[in-house]
Amino acid sequence: EAQVTQNPRYLITVTGKKLTVTCSQNMNHEYMSWYRQDPGLGLRQIYYSMNVEVTDKGDVPEGYKVSRKEKRNFPLILESPSPNQTSLYFCASSLTSTRGTEAFFGQGTRLTVV
Amino acid sequence: AQSVTQLGSHVSVSEGALVLLRCNYSSSVPPYLFWYVQYPNQGLQLLLKYTTGATLVKGINGFEAEFKKSETSFHLTKPSAHMSDAAEYFCAVSVATGRRALTFGSGTRLQVQP
Numbered sequence: 103e104a105q106v107t108q109n110p111r112y113l114i115t116v117t118g119k120k121l122t123v124t125c126s127q128n129m130n131h132e133y134m135s136w137y138r139q140d141p142g143l144g145l146r147q148i149y150y151s152m153n154v155e156v157t158d159k160g161d162v163p164e165g166y167k168v169s170r171k172e173k174r175n176f177p178l179i180l181e182s183p184s185p186n187q188t189s190l191y192f193c194a195s196s197l198t199s200t201r202g203t204e205a206f207f208g209q210g211t212r213l214t215v216v
Numbered sequence: 217a218q219s220v221t222q223l224g225s226h227v228s229v230s231e232g233a234l235v236l237l238r239c240n241y242s243s244s245v246p247p248y249l250f251w252y253v254q255y256p257n258q259g260l261q262l263l264l265k266y267t268t269g270a271t272l273v274k275g276i277n278g279f280e281a282e283f284k285k286s287e288t289s290f291h292l293t294k295p296s297a298h299m300s301d302a303a304e305y306f307c308a309v310s311v312a313t314g315r316r317a318l319t320f321g322s323g324t325r326l327q328v329q330p
Contacts, residue, residue, distance in 0.1 A: 137320075144222075144306060144323050145260075145306065192259060192260065202265065205260075205318060
């Protein structure tokens, strides 16, 4: 089944404790991105990747890192999480970055930083 | 820069009534427009999209949307609401290939009353 898989689905952590949210897609998609969803703000792009070893900042990159060593995986790293990073995170992939290409989303990771 | 405005963060309708979710966009170039649906505890799923051609677009689950360039709108409609339509709906715009693959509105939560 074609899908984007994120883990974990739920995570509660303490301020400053490094964490990684994994994202994997099995559709051989070139383009992957991370979004955070906050009430009243919709989804905002954190980082994106056009292909392996090619990543760049989105609209709200502060406090986050990513890597793309393999085409299928695109982990999101929070080196020193803070309470303002409490949010619902989505990984998405699409065949290319060409506009109009459908994005496929993971089920989301609800992160709470205390 | 492009932007999306969704009028009404919450919409409530009775089962069997017309569903109308409003979306207006701002773009300096012809946009591609999308509606995504998010069911509780799930990721976003594509409902429909407009790229070029016919301005009335039909999607899944009986939804449709009409692109009106003169009004810069892409409102989502369904003639008869079903309880299973209760979800959050996001309008999104894509105006360029590359980084900003999608810019999302803030979302509209649809409630369907029995």
